[in-house]
Every structure is written in C-alpha cells, then in structure tokens.
Amino acid sequence: MAQAVHPNVAGSLFATDGKPRPLQAALMALTLALGLLSFITSFFHGLHLLTAWSGLVGLAVGIYGQWISVTTRERFGLILGLGASGVGFMIGMAHGGLFGGLLG
DSSP: OOHHHHHOOTTOTOOOOOOOOHHHHHHHHHHHHHHHHHHHEEETTGGHHHHHHHHHHHHHHHHHHHHHHHHHHHHHHHHHHHHHHHHHHHHHHHHTTSSTTTTO
C-alpha cells in the first residue's frame, strides 16, 4: 500500500518533490520582491528610475528562475513575480525610462 505512505500531491497547485532547492527558492523570492517593488513604485511618477530598473532586473532574474525551475510551486511564484515586474517595467518606461532625465 504505497499510497498510504506517500500522499497524493499530483493535484496540488503547490506540488513539490520534497527536495530542498535553495537556489530556486531564492530566485523565486527575489523575483517576487522585485516585482512587488516595481509594481508599487509604478504608481509614483517620480520614481520611474527605480520602477524601470527593478522591473528589468526582476524580469531577468525571473526568466533565469523559470529556466532552472523544477516544481510547480517555483513556477507559480516566478510567474507572479514576472507579471508584476513586467507591468512595473512597462509603466516605468512610459514615465521616463531607464535613464530619463539623466542622459541627454
């Protein structure tokens, strides 16, 4: 009765294989943090430099995290962070861009 020993997590949104993956967890946390920072600062026009740069770095970290992710839990968190980073990045670019007012 192997099913009695191992719970069925196949239908779970946060399915994991039970192995620790510190790099993937750190990339997921960093992507979520940068996405949240980029999204929140996008509401303030004067913070467009912070918004655009945190969004761009969040996108780069999230894409690399997606490339090496293994479990659904990692991918779910990364997609949320990537979405927030992308929205923040685009709004930051619309408000002045990566170098708005500093160059030229």
